[in-house]
Amino acid sequence: MIDFLPPALILLFGALLIGLTRGTLRTFVVLAAPLLTLAAIWQVPDGISLSTQFLQYPIELIEGSPVRRLFATIFALMAFGGGLYAFRQAKWYELAAAYAYAAGAIGVSFAGDLITLFLFWELMALFSTVVVWCGGTPGARAAGIRYAIMHLLGGVILKVGIEGVMVHTGSIEVRPMLADTFDHWMILIGILINAAAPPVSAWLSDAYPRSSPTGSVFLSAFTTKTAVLALILLFPGEPVLIGIGLFMVMYGIIYALLENDIRRILAFSIVNQVGFMVCAIGIGSQMAINGAAAHAFAHIIYKALLFMSAGAVVYRTGKNRCSDVGGLFRTMPLTAVCGIIGALAISGFPLTSGFTTKTMISQAAADQSLVWVYFLLAAASAGVFLHAGIKFPWFVFFQRDSGLRPKDAPWNMAVAMVFFAFLCILFGVAPQLLYAYLPYPVEYEPYTASKVIFYLQLLLFSGLAFFLLLPLMKRTETISLDWDWLWRVFLLRSARWVHAALTGLGLVLGSNLARLGTRLGKRGRHYFGSRSESGRQVHGVFARAWPIGTTALWIAVLLTAYVFFYYIT
Amino acid sequence: MSPGKDDAWLARPSTIRLLWWVFALVLVVSVLLQFVFKVKGYFGVDGWLGFGAAFGFLCCLAMVLFAKVLGWFLKRNEDYYQEPDRD
Numbered sequence: 001m002i003d004f005l006p007p008a009l010i011l012l013f014g015a016l017l018i019g020l021t022r023g024t025l026r027t028f029v030v031l032a033a034p035l036l037t038l039a040a041i042w043q044v045p046d047g048i049s050l051s052t053q054f055l056q057y058p059i060e061l062i063e064g065s066p067v068r069r070l071f072a073t074i075f076a077l078m079a080f081g082g083g084l085y086a087f088r089q090a091k092w093y094e095l096a097a098a099y100a101y102a103a104g105a106i107g108v109s110f111a112g113d114l115i116t117l118f119l120f121w122e123l124m125a126l127f128s129t130v131v132v133w134c135g136g137t138p139g140a141r142a143a144g145i146r147y148a149i150m151h152l153l154g155g156v157i158l159k160v161g162i163e164g165v166m167v168h169t170g171s172i173e174v175r176p177m178l179a180d181t182f183d184h185w186m187i188l189i190g191i192l193i194n195a196a197a198p199p200v201s202a203w204l205s206d207a208y209p210r211s212s213p214t215g216s217v218f219l220s221a222f223t224t225k226t227a228v229l230a231l232i233l234l235f236p237g238e239p240v241l242i243g244i245g246l247f248m249v250m251y252g253i254i255y256a257l258l259e260n261d262i263r264r265i266l267a268f269s270i271v272n273q274v275g276f277m278v279c280a281i282g283i284g285s286q287m288a289i290n291g292a293a294a295h296a297f298a299h300i301i302y303k304a305l306l307f308m309s310a311g312a313v314v315y316r317t318g319k320n321r322c323s324d325v326g327g328l329f330r331t332m333p334l335t336a337v338c339g340i341i342g343a344l345a346i347s348g349f350p351l352t353s354g355f356t357t358k359t360m361i362s363q364a365a366a367d368q369s370l371v372w373v374y375f376l377l378a379a380a381s382a383g384v385f386l387h388a389g390i391k392f393p394w395f396v397f398f399q400r401d402s403g404l405r406p407k408d409a410p411w412n413m414a415v416a417m418v419f420f421a422f423l424c425i426l427f428g429v430a431p432q433l434l435y436a437y438l439p440y441p442v443e444y445e446p447y448t449a450s451k452v453i454f455y456l457q458l459l460l461f462s463g464l465a466f467f468l469l470l471p472l473m474k475r476t477e478t479i480s481l482d483w484d485w486l487w488r489v490f491l492l493r494s495a496r497w498v499h500a501a502l503t504g505l506g507l508v509l510g511s512n513l514a515r516l517g518t519r520l521g522k523r524g525r526h527y528f529g530s531r532s533e534s535g536r537q538v539h540g541v542f543a544r545a546w547p548i549g550t551t552a553l554w555i556a557v558l559l560t561a562y563v564f565f566y567y568i569t
Numbered sequence: 570m571s572p573g574k575d576d577a578w579l580a581r582p583s584t585i586r587l588l589w590w591v592f593a594l595v596l597v598v599s600v601l602l603q604f605v606f607k608v609k610g611y612f613g614v615d616g617w618l619g620f621g622a623a624f625g626f627l628c629c630l631a632m633v634l635f636a637k638v639l640g641w642f643l644k645r646n647e648d649y650y651q652e653p654d655r656d
Contacts (some may be wrong), residue, residue, distance in 0.1 A: 257636040258644065330577045366611035374611065379628040386629050401580065449606035450616075456599045457621030464596060465629035472633055478644040488650060 004043040006050060006062055007072060008107035008120065011037045011079065015099035018092055030087045030095060034080035037106065041072045048112050057172050060112025067293050067439040071229045072109040074297045075102055078221040078304060085308050085416035086214035089315060090134070097130035098218040105222040109229060114162040114172045114187075117230070121158065121194075125151035128223055131215045132207045140210040146484070147207040150193065150200060151223075158190025174233050179240055188235055195227035195278060196271045197244050198251060202484035204271060205255070209263035209320065213311035216263055220307045221300045224270055228277045228296050232439075237284025245279025246376050248272065253383035257473065258480045260321050262310050262396055266303070269346065269388040273299050276377065280361040283368055286440040291360030293438055298353035298427055302345035305420040306392065309339030312413050313396055316406035323475040327401035332408045336397040338417040345424040347389030347459055348381055353424050355455065356431035356446045363444060381455070382462040389459070390466045395475065596622070 014033025021029055044064040051060045079102040086095060104127060107120030125148070132144040164183030166172050179188045196204040208219045235241065252272025256265045273295070280292035312335045319325050329336040341352070348354035358381065365374040409417065427434050435442040466473075529540030578584055600619045610616030615624075 253632055254636045254639060257633060258640050327580065329579060371612055375624075378615075378624065379632075382625040382628045383632050386632065398579075401576070450608045450610070453599065453602050453606060453608050454610075454615065454621040456602075457619065458625035460596055460599050461622040461625040462629045464592075465626050465633070469630065469633045472637055476640075476644065477647055479647055479649060480640070480643040481645060481649075482643075 004040050006107075007037045007040040007044065007076070007110065008103045010040055011076070011099055011103035011106060015096045015103060018096040018099060026092065027087055030083040030099075031080065033099065034076045034083060034102075037079070037103075038073065038076040041069060041076055041106070044069060044072075044110060051112070054115060057115060057166070058113065059116055060173075061116055062110045063112030063174070064110065065439070066437060067229070067232060067289075068109050070293055070297060070437050070439070071225065072106045073437075074225075074300050075105045075109065075222060078102065078218075078300050081301075081304060081416050081420055082214070082218045082221070084419070085217055085311075085413050088410060088412050090212065090214040094131060094134035094212060094215055097127045097134065098215070101127035101131060101218065101222055105226045108226045112174060114165065114174060117174060118155070118159060118162055121226075122155050124223060124226065125155055128219060131218055132211050134215050135211040137210065143207045143210040146488075147203050150203040154190050154193030154200075157186050157193065161186030161188075161190055176236050177234055179235065179238055188238070188240075191227050191230045191234070192244065194223050195231065195274055196224055196248070197278065198247055199483040199486075201248070201251065201271050202482040205259075205264050205267040205482070206484060208267040208270075209261050213315040216266075217304050217307045217311055220266070220270060220303045224274045225296050225300055228274060228281070228292065231278065231281045232289060232292060236281055236289055239282055241278050241282030242370075242373060243282075245275045245277070245282055246373065246380075248275025248278060249377070249380040250383075251275070253380065253387050255480055255482070256387035256391070258478075260323055260475050260477060260479075262313065262320055262322055262325070262392070263307065265322075265387065265392055266306050266310055269306075269384065270303060272380070272384060272387070273303065273346065276358060276361055276380070279373065279377065280364060283361075283364050283370065283373070285364050285368060287360060287367055287444065288364035290435075290438040290440050290442055290444075291357065291364050294357040294360060294434055295354075297434060298345070298357040298424075301420050301423045301427075302342045302352075302354060305338060305342035305417060305424060306346065306388070308413065308417045308420065309335050309342060310392070310396070312409035312417070313406075315413075316409070317404055319404075321475075321477065322395035322399075323477055325396055325402050325404060326399035327397070328404060328406065329397040330401075331405045332397070334414055335409045335417065336393065338421045339397065340393050341421040341424055343389045343393050345428065347385035348455065349389075349459060350447070350452050350455060351425065351428045353427035353431075353434075356428055356434070359446050359451055359455070360444055378458060382458050385459045385462045386466055390463055391473070394466075 011033055014029055014037070017029045017033070018026055044062060046064045046066075048060045048063045050062040051058055053059065079099060082098060082102075083095065086098070090098075101124055104120045104122075104124035107123065108117055111117035111120060129144050129148040129151070132147050133141060135141075135144075161183050162172070164181075164186060168181075168183060177184050177187075179185050193200050204224070208216050211219055231238075231241065248271050252268045252270070252275060256268035256272065259265045259268060277292040277295050277299075280288040280295070313325060313328060313332065314320055316332065317325060317328075345352035345354040348358040362374060362377050362381075365377060408414065431446055435444070525538075525540065527541045529543050530538050532538050600622050603618050608616050608620075610620070614620060
């Protein structure tokens with residue numbers, strides 16, 4: 001028996017209550033449910049504490065461990081911050097869906113077996129789709145459908161892998177594995193789809209920017225980071241992840257540089273940041289796993305902060321594109337300052353949370369003598385500053401004067417932003433607060449002169465590069481083709497082409513078949529006979545009466561041939 | 570609205586000139602700091618004077634140029650997918 005409620009259940013119940021309550025009571029539920037969940041999360045002891053039986057499989061609904069608690073904590077904290085940010089602006093059903101979505105993420109965090117993991121995984125897919133749809137525009141509806149298809153497909157692939165593991169090993173425990181069998185590959189691919197790994201990363205940049213200003217704050221946190229946790233639990237040290245992670249890192253930077261939509265820039269930078277974590281999980285050392293977990297924790301906070309800042313701009317101006325805004329620092333100073341703090345944190349500036357976590361991953365790469373990985377990650381750090389650290393605040397809050405004079409963020413949005421901005425700096429100034437809760441003991445000092453000077457130079461000169469290269473980064477009102485072009489355009493065109501070809505073929509064959517039929521019918525009647533219109537039987541060739549002499553002649557010919565062949569063989 | 574004397578402090582040309590000078594100073598100091606504190610690189614080369622600066626600058630240059638070239642092939646009009654987008 002357990003003496004605490006399952007954390008996911010509390011938040012799920014909270015989501016239900018949001019729909020049933022009104023006014024102040026609903027506000028209370030929105031703010032209290034994540035805090036209660038947080039309290040429950042810290043009651044979860046190490047090891048399995050809630051299990052049951054399904055068919056003949058042991059279901060371990062709650063399994064505690066430091067890394068699981070760490071992720072559940074940040075998910076609950078995120079639900080709280082998001083709820084605070086959204087409760088006055090978002091529709092009640094968006095809040096309810098977002099909380100159920102967060103409950104799914106917390107459920108995955110504590111899932112001790114693959115069946116539980118899968119159930120909560122699908123819960124997330126369902127309710128995150130609802131959050132995307134809450135964008136309310138036709139574009140959001142279409143993107144939501146594409147989002148749902150991708151995640152349901154990912155779920156099916158994950159399920160194939162899980163069932164394979166069940167059949168072949170008999171165990172459904174969540175335990176470390178390598179991508180060495182078909183089953184494990186299926187599980188890995190299913191998880192990587194949620195991590196927005198190539199080539200299916202487009203669902204993220206497609207769907208997130210189309211959700212509501214409040215919805216994108218929730219969306220930025222849960223799906224990809226649950227996938228990171230799943231990778232930490234299931235595939236630590238899987239070498240293929242290093243390459244995938246590095247690709248994601250570079251992909252995020254390049255696409256963000258090309259992008260014009262404010263929130264899509266941030267969406268691409270999620271892929272970039274998750275790439276750092278995936279790469280670290282691939283390295284797999286204790287330092288690397290610590291780095292991945294810490295970076296996920298810090299990332300959720302500063303990425304949510306960036307989306308909050310962008311969301312406040314979209315909410316106040318109704319504009320989504322960099323080319324439509326600019327100079328907003330004049331009337332939205334708080335939003336600008338919070339956005340800049342988030343931008344500095346994501347860039348890993350010293351004294352922000354990004355610095356104390358991202359450098360752990362670089363340290364892990366250096367410890368393992370992965371020279372290329374180390375330098376690519378360093379290059380990527382410079383690139384992060386370029387695409388998110390400066391580009392986002394510059395184009396939104398400075399750049400030119402767009403003439404827009406919107407009011408600053410509403411008070412609840414402002415409080416949520418200040419809270420998260422505070423956390424960004426807190427974990428940058430006092431990283432021990434976070435290090436104490438990492439999966440492995442931490443013997444790492446981020447603030448050495450070498451590291452600080454190296455990163456300061458790297459980032460400051462990236463900033464110089466940004467301002468010198470500004471003419472090359474002129475915003476264009478365009479989108480960039482991604483892998484999803486393959487199924488949104490190529491596959492559609494192929495299907496149309498095949499359809500047209502088959503239709504043409506059908507027409508040609510149809511007319512020819514008719515002609516063939518007529519001819520065959522005529523020949524048939526000629527040989528087999530038919531009934532004339534007056535009902536008189538007309539004999540065909542086969543029904544003709546042959547003279548007996550003809551038959552005798554043919555028999556003689558056959559016999560001669562037989563005798564002839566008999567003698568020559 | 571063109572940035573003039575009556576505009577916000579941050580948008581005035583004089584402020585922007587000042588910020589450039591401050592920025593340049595910070596850049597120089599960040600490199601000169603290496604004379605005071607020795608930067609121990611992991612792989613030798615990253616301990617050189619101004620390595621972080623040069624590496625950061627060149628990487629950004631490379632990434633921006635690469636993105637620019639890729640943009641010629643990948644950029645499309647916003648209504649490319651012919652969707653009922655952008656309310």
